[in-house]
Amino acid sequence: MSTQTATPEAPPAPVPTGRATPGPAPRRDRRGGFTSRIAVNTVLAVVAVYTLMPLTWLLIASTKSYRDLFATNPFSLGDFAFLANLNALLEYNDGIFVRWLLNSLLYTVVASVLSTLISVACGYAFDKYAFRGREKWFGVVLIGVLIPSTVVQLPLYLMASELGLVNTYWAVLIPGLVNPFGVYLARVFSEGYVPGEVLEAARVDGAGEVRTFAKVALPMLAPGFVTIFLFTFTASWNNFYGALMMLNDDQLYPVNLGLYMWNQNVYQQPELYPLVIIGSLVAVVPLIVAFLCLQRFWRSGLTAGAVK
Template identity: 70%
Template structure:
């Protein structure tokens, strides 16, 4: 018997298709690099635009009266910063120090009282139920849409009737009203103060004021500092309100005092160095406030990012 054996050849291996790079990752990396370059370029332009006036002010404050007009704006002259500071602080029996102290009073005391009132009001709008609650809150939000310059004349007439024109109260009392601060306080209260914690405090016998002071207010510390910084900046830069309400130079804030100095520079050019150096000193509290309190408002801005 003959056995026929068939020799079968193994199947030929199929040629693997060589994939050509499509170039998408390269284009994606290039697009990412381009977008980063555009964003960084815009940030550099914004930083340059922001820092250029401050740089000019810092350089100009180091010059004497001759170098201020004889050199370029961003060119250094002889260093006279200390002499300029001494002249500003001692001119007219130290009136600048009086203006600076008035600004501290208006901004710190007024902003602290305004912030406490805003936080308590926003907390009440969030945690309590009462009649016409949302309508009242809508009325508060309507106050945000009204420019402060529009209400200066009515406020002056009210201050005249109350007899507080040309006093410290003329700027401290209007600073207590801050509709935008009430809105921010309600938002912070919704995110920072759980209702369960308040209910537990009430079960333990704590009253409403004690609950707010011991539990609600500490939890709202980031929101408090954020609102305080906004209010502090607005009060420090409140020029028009002081111009309308005050006539006595002993009550001027620093910005209104510098404006009065600047108004006589055409007749007395030596006041230019006083205005420039005084403006540099007036910027310091704002920078110090944001640097020292940035950890609070940064935590407030990131509220709700992590649960």
């Protein structure tokens, strides 16, 4: 008998699946990524130092007396005269600085709230209503964004002079109500936050247009409202040139114009120099408080329309 050796069977051929076999993952250049992070962090550190250095100097200088301001290193602490400087600031000229601070709050808060409400209503109308010449009128708004505010101050002064509003609170408040950039932002926020279907549902339920805007659209636009309010608040608080053109009575000055007038007289009155420094520090506090309190809404508002 002959013995037959069994031939081993060949493994079955793989069935093609139409998918390419994934190869080994490419290695990332760790050195390149590390270098990029160092470059980015270096740039951010330089920007942070550039931004914080003036505020740091202002904080340190507010602790110095007039003699220490010029006798010590700019970034070295003085004799801790902060409380004395603050007390002198609040008592100088019967507390005129407190009045300037209250004037700034009046100009800024009232103008910012009303301007933001007007801007949001206009942006909502440009987005949700179809009317004749809508895009052309919106183009006029965009032209207003491109015009610097200093260019229109002289025409505004002439108009206020004709109406007898020069050297009054209204001369600063009324121009602050117009904010073309706020209208543009409000339209962007309306497109990103307010669905048309929700408005249609509110109209079907019997809500009028004003009630639909106030009860339905405005709560949805809360992040955008806060964002526009912060931009308007900052612009109104820093509105120096408009107040300089419109006001002559020091009782009506905002805080930035009052500090400017003090700074103009430091050579004749050297005791004003520490007051200008600590007054500038106090004038920054409302802006910091506003941003810290509203930053949650502001950060969410800046991402409006980013995800479709």
